Amino acid sequence: MSKLIAEGSEWTFQALEDFDREIGRIASEKYRLDTYPNQIEIISSEQMMDAYSSTGMPIGYHHWSYGKQFLSTEQRYRKGHIGLAYELVINSDPCISYLMEENSLTLQALVIAHACFGHNSFFKGNYLFREWTDASAIVNYLLFARNFISECEERHGVDAVEALLDSCHALMNLGVDRFRRPRPISPETEKQRQKEREDHLQRQVNDLWRTIPKSEREQEEDFPRFPSEPQENLLYFIEKNAPLLEPWEREIVRIVRKIAVYYYPQRQTKVMNEGWATFWHYNLMNDLYDEGLITEGTILEFLQSHTNVVYQPDFDSPFYSGINPYTLGFAIFQDIRRVCENPTEEDKRFSPEYAGADWLDTVHHAMANYKDESFILQYLTPKVIRDLKLFAIMDDEADSAISVTAIHDDYGYRKLREELADQYNLSQQEPDIQIWEVALRGDRSMLLRHNQRDSIPLDDDAAKETLKHMHHLWRFDVHLESLREDKLHRVYHCTDEKVWVDAEKGGQPEKSP
């Protein structure tokens, strides 16, 4: 067995290199995985906690919330409530993967297959990542952001910057143009254009708020509504239109917005991304074993870790905390392969598009062109539903009990597919809040509008707190109407002095523009 890469559980740098080379060879030759160059970094557990708290960014600006994250990770790790992840991988070019030094050799091999080839090829191939992020520029942009923010802290005080960042973070999820592709970011052009943009923006804002005393009535009639259409990207609107922000404040809003955009694809591809990486580490490790490059002991240790990764507790288990994205994603990718290679009658009926097709082409196509929602809608098969024993429930406020709406039977498959896909739809998970109107000539107050889906209201306390942050950025009164079936349900207000909520059941909202 001279072909063996290494034995035992201690890893060495030589062994890591060997694994990287062999796995890389199989991945590209046999499976056509296209990846960014890999940069593997060995770190200690403390550094892993650091990486956790900066949400995986290699470089982050300073903010108390990252400190909070660190403290809580540290506390839970010390008490043994959580184990740290074996790896952390960053969507950048080269693709940076952090490996923990505590991992055994087998785990390091698993992690290399999982992160350096699985996730890496997903970052490079998936359409959301291709459209929304620029892997080659992100590290430099983060560096630019950190330097800019620490400059601002020196010039304007840590407290002012912190308060601004708090407010931006509160609205971060609403800082993305969902329907438009952003332009790629590059630090050089950013820096160059920053000054220009500052001046220009300030001029525009001044212009916007210049009120020329005309005949009042005349003005009333032909003054256009602003914004002319409702705006879904709250941070963008603030950056461009908030009347009292300083240029540096606009730049910080922009930075948070850009980072939100960077995370946007990740939030929508958890199941696919983890499923893809798990699918490949499973295949790649088995291939290493088949070629005689690893021992039986290694493959058994691997299988045990793999089983832990894809463990799905039942809904009534004390360990249940939602559907495990590794399990679901892995199960779906495995089943795509099965349907391609050995389709049953049911599969031919249910998935005629790819039953019997080339499996490698099919999984590549799925990886490149879907996000969680559409992926589940397209590829969740009856077999996976049966294996996981999925069932759907509906919890209606108006009903006295929860009702079961679908289980794993012939009637339920399509319904479960749709419901599960919906569960991964971002616009389903997050409230739909838009900027409706700004009283340009009145008190400059801003009106936001929330359209309730399935009559699900906002969380009152959180909404009030978040509204305060909106007020902090806008600096004039902010109102938020929550609409249930086009009728006013609740209205939240935030002024300089206070924030409160009115329950206005059934009132008529203002007509649309």
Add this chain to the structure above:
Amino acid sequence: MAFLIIDRRQQGKQKSAVNRQRFLKRFKKHIKEAVTDAVNKRSITDMERGEEISIPKKDISEPIFHHGKGGEQHRVLPGNKEFVRGDRIDRPKGGSGGGGGGEASNQGEGMDEFVFELNQQEFLDFMFEDLELPNMVSKQLKDSDSYKLVKGGYLKEGIPARLNVVQSLRGAKARRIALGGAIRREIRSLEEELENLGEMASERRLELEHELERARRRLNHIPFLDDFDLRYNNMIQQPTPTTSAVMFCLMDVSGSMTQDIKDLAKRFFVLLHLFLKRHYEKTEVVFIRHHTKADEVDEEEFFYSRETGGTVVSSALELMKTIVQERYPTDSWNIYAAQASDGENWADDSPKCSELLTKSLLPLVQYYAYVEISSGKEQELWRAYGSITEQFADRFAMRNVKEPADIFPVFRDLFERKPA
């Protein structure tokens, strides 16, 4: 396949340190409350360690717009066992884990506490925050009498003992290279010419060999080590601040002092001791107990032995004065004193005490704190000391303590950072 493996274990361990500090700063108020609580509850020997701090999660949450309860919520769950379509399930009772876990996923905002560990350094920082030992300045740089010698570059002259060999030889080598450069160049060109000369021109050869020999001799005449190559270490005197402090603990152990009162006093002493330890490299403690007569004792005896009898406070002050004169010259020691008593004193002795303090003790010490532990009204000693407060406001303070919870606030109060 291009790849790169980097070992990062050695670098950037404290990447989150700044963020951690920011967090602590932001929730200072909460943490301070917890620390004050901890100080009051902890046993005395156990003051120097970290503390688990918990803050209500609500207070540190970062709000975002999210869905609340109500409406028509759909959910897909794994692990169905007995349900069929159309089944109706009673709502799980709110807040329970287990079976209801799935249903609760959208309402993660419990009333949980956010718990984290404050390390020892941070704990003490919070404990001593805003406190500053009074009159520390007086023993600082400008009127310090002690010096130490530190290296300060090199001199061209000096005693042989301070000769710096490395620097000297380095200089010599540089000089040899500089002076010999031209000659070496000459030798090289001569040698070259000699080689290219061939068999003929023997006259020219002789001439060249002669010149070559002269040049080599000149090169040899450059001395290996010359007088002006020598370098000596320079030592300069640097004033050192006095970094040792002695703390006098004075306590009444007469019959009127119960164990409870002594415990209170002890806490105060412990705090002061911890505090001094953080500010000075070396801290000594002298324990003086007294009833009608004063003794210097060790810590154990100081806190736990019991005596009975009357009270003559001046005896302790006398003893302290003697000890200072014998063992702790004021030019090298910062002297702090803390006196704890229930305030009872033999009536005729009190005027003597205040005289002793004003005349001989207060001029010597950095700070003198008097803590009276009594639940009743002001006692004998309090009245006697009252007049001193105004006279020596910068170095004398007295406070009244009633129960354990008072100790820390009083301690802070006594040593509060005064605006400069």
